[in-house]
Amino acid sequence: MVNFCGNAKEGSTLKSLTALKVRTAGPGIHGDGKGLYLRVKPSGARSWVLRVQYNGKRQDIGLGSTDDLTLAEAREKAAYLRKIARRGDDAIAERDKAKIKIPTFAEAVERAHAELGKGWAEKTAEQFKSSLETHAVPAIGKRRVDQIETAHIIAALAPIWTDKPQIARKVRHRIMQTLAFSKSHGWRTEAVPLAKEITDGLAKQPESKGFRAMPYKELPTFLAELIGEEDSPARLALVFTVLTAARSGEVRKAHWSEIDWEAREWNRPADHMKSGKPHTVPLSDAALAILDRAAERYGDDGLIFPNGKGKTLSDAALGKMLKDSGRGETVHGFRSSFRDWAAERMPHIPYAVAEMALAHSVGDATERAYLRTDLRDLRRSLSDAWGAFAAPSISSDRGDIIRMERV
Structure with a gap:
């Protein structure tokens, strides 16, 4: 009292x-x-x-x-x-x-972007701000952050919730990030709404189809056709992307300085990775054969797969190779093809190995703290088997393959 x-x-x-x-x-x-x-x-x-x-x-x-x-x-x-x-x-x-002067949502987005963006990749920070300015600020930008309730967030997301479901889910997450940032600065006392509270007030989204992926059983025939055609930077880059289960951006930005021929590894720097952490990929004979071709045609200094002007290939260049082959899948979908093959054809390889091969985080924070190895040897076995399956014509178990000597 x-x-x-x-x-x-x-x-x-x-x-x-x-x-x-x-x-x-x-x-x-x-x-x-x-x-x-x-x-x-x-x-x-x-x-x-x-x-x-x-x-x-x-x-x-x-x-x-x-x-x-x-x-x-x-x-x-x-x-x-x-x-x-x-x-x-x-x-x-x-x-x-x-x-305390309570900022509007638009002002809070600016402040959250400026502060949180210090720990993000440049692309992540840019997408955070641009998506909110496009899809949230017009609806709730003038409202103070301490006045934003679940109903306001629902109203902002409704126009894109079913038409652009993937973007809508990202915008929802970023709205909540902004409100959590506001609460931590004392601009808001109410708890940040739960994702389910928002979803419950919106229509059911269409089932996500993800990235269209080629059935892995069709992959050897598809790659054989690509390998048999005249080499081009985009064609070689696409084959290398498949054989390493990498993201296309990681391949398009790859430099020869990242390749360790003796260790048979591709050491990808942190600023090329979605996770922001460096990642090493064991290279199969098939992947090394593609690098040999690229070195012979474009030299072994600078970008591995440069375009005609010596610059980084565009994001559409690899996709064009698929379209020109009459395929409707996406380049990113080959990572799913690899994951399906690993699950069905390599069941003796632990789940974590295939996830690490895709540069995915494995386990929760506690499990990762105790996992002191990147399972390199097991990933090498998986990579070798994938290369032999997907591109047998350029794998070392065939006698007609002659490896180039590296100086």
Whole structure:
């Protein structure tokens, strides 16, 4: 319970103040009742003070000067803070919250992007900001972050929820990131809505089909046709992408400095990886044969698969190879082809090995903390088997393959 203090010293009184008394009272502390006091300094400066008990100790809470608060406003503010104190909460902390300027959602996006983006890849930070500015800010950008409720988020997501389901889910996550960031800075007291609370208020999304993937049983025939055609940077890059189960961007940006011929490894730097962490790929004979071809045609310095101008291949270049072959799958889908093959044809290889081959995180944070190996030897066995299956014509078990000597 709150114990409101009685008579104050220095001329205080329990009689209610009046607007005239507030203006004319002499130096001292003058009571208005229920712990609200007018403090007048010898200089004539006048301010409001609320006195309460919190955790067994007296709290004197400055409410502001009489220039900023009228008597009526001071009483209203005091009544609100007394209510906070009766709940057993800290009235000073509540008063200080009122001093914080609560940003709008649009302003919070800017601040979250500036701070959180320091730990993200440049592309991730750019997508965070651009997706929210496109799909969330128009609907809720002018609303203060402490006023945003589940219904507001639902209204912002509804136009894209079924038409662009993957983007909508990312925008939902980024809205919640922004609200969580706001809560951590004291701009918001309410809990961030749960994803399920938002989903429950929206239509059921169409079943995700993911990236269209080629059935792995069709892969050897497809690669044999590619390998048999005239070499081009995009064609070789696509075959290498398949044989390493890599993301196309990792292959398109790959430099010869990343290749360790002696160790038969591709050491991908952190800034080329989606995870932001370096990753080593054991190279099969088939993958090394593709590198031999690339080195012979384009040299072994700089980009491995440069375009005609010596620059990085475009994202569409590899996809064009698929379209020109009459296929409707995506380049990214070959990672699914690899994962299906590993599950069905290599069941003796642990699940974690195939996931690490795809540069996926394995297990929860605790499990990863205890996993001190990257399972390199097991991944090499898996890579060799994948190369022999997908591209037998350029694998070492055939006698007509002559490996180039590296200097």
